[in-house]
Amino acid sequence: MSHQLAPAPGSTTIEVSLKIWRYDADTGEKELKRYDVEAPDWVTLLDVLDIIKDRQDGTLAYRKSCRMMICGSCGMRMDGAAVLACKTRMWDIAQSGHVPVISPMGNLPVIKDLVVDMGPFWNKIRAVKPWLEPGYDEVAEKERIVSQQQMNVIQKEALCIMCGCCVSECNSMESDPEFLGPAALAKGMRFVGDVRDQTAVERLNDLNSEHGIWDCTRCYFCNERCPKGVDPRDAIAKLGAESVKQGIDHDMGAKHAKWFVHSAKTTGWLRETELVPKTQGIVSAIKQTKFALDLARHGKVPPPFPPHVADRVQESRALYNLVKEQGRDGALGIVQGEHALGRIEFTEEAGMKSSDPEIQPGVEPPHPEE
Ligand code: SF4
Ligand code: SF4
Ligand code: FES
Structure with missing residues (x-):
């Protein structure tokens, strides 16, 4: 099902599709869900999430506040790379027909959907x-x-x-x-x-x-x-x-x-051959002699002298x-x-x-x- 927001005067609408990783930390349930919306041509990723939440699925969780790249709330991943949702325009992506995968930021525990701790x-x-x-x-x-x-x-x-x-x-x-x-x-x-x-x-x-x-x-x-x-x-x-x-x-x-x-x-x-003795000391260098000789045998390190x-x-x-x-x-x-x-x-x-x-x-x- 697609939904439409009224475009601003002079603007047109575009079809935007996203796949979003839905996750509930309480139940452990995880699902990649696809959403299709019709939106004004100026929309950002954050606008598209707002449309989905307002018109299709009120349970979708994500953070936002300023909508203008100031507050730092809307970090998430698009196709595996971290972005600010409010800085990411959707026009080119929608025109290319690509359906990006949206997931929460990495290296932080996920609480729900796109919200991390x-x-x-x-x-x-x-x-x-x-x-x-x-x-x-x-x-x-x-x-x-x-x-x-x-x-x-x-x-x-x-x-x-x-x-x-x-x-x-x-x-x-x-x-x-x-x-x-x-x-x-x-x-x-x-x-x-x-x-x-x-x-x-x-x-x-x-x-x-x-x-x-x-x-x-x-x-x-x-x-x-x-x-x-x-x-x-x-x-x-x-x-x-x-x-x-x-x-x-x-x-x-x-x-x-x-x-x-x-x-x-x-x-x-x-x-680099002299790196270990000069920084870790002679004892450590001696312990690593076999490793160094193996490297030298395979042509990975040049002889240190001259x-x-x-x-x-x-x-x-x-x-x-x-x-x-x-x-x-x-x-x-x-x-x-x-x-x-x-x-x-x-x-x-x-x-x-x-x-x-x-x-x-x-x-x-x-x-x-x-
Ligand atoms: S990406 Fe890191 S350094 Fe850059 S604004 Fe965000 S928190 Fe600060
Ligand atoms: S290891 Fe971390 S802090 Fe260092 S350059 Fe890579 S991303 Fe930046
Ligand atoms: S909503 Fe504030 S930086 Fe995106």
């Missing part, structure tokens, strides 16, 4: 202390002004609407549910990089604990699926760089990162020195993705230049009268 998500956000620790209790006599440049360090992280789409797609959380995960770590960077916060080192130490930043597998799915351009993986990379800069490098992940930098600087090459040196190794050394000279060995050294480049363009249009001096996380804001 966000409790584990909020626990992790809470664990990174998502509030400012300015180091003073009294109300400031003067307004403490933070410049746009200082906020640029955490501009992307501040965009998070806590929808959970990144958590839904996180490969590391799938194998280790205790991993803090992309949303909480992006929130962590939002405060580590805030010039008003006085606890960056303490925060970095916490985030370097077990299940912290170094457990990320760098799959970049969180960047891929985040509907707001937060790029949580970039935030995690910034936390790693800041940690190493502050000398917080006890985790194996930090040791790996440091070795890779050293290796690239000295030979222009990632000498080390292979790239023809133009001076270029990687010059790059290393440049990064050092420019002081970009912390968060500012992280190469940003296309989202950030788009924002730089926007900033320049708004009258600021990308060549304006950048501010390091943790640098005190100069008072305007100074």
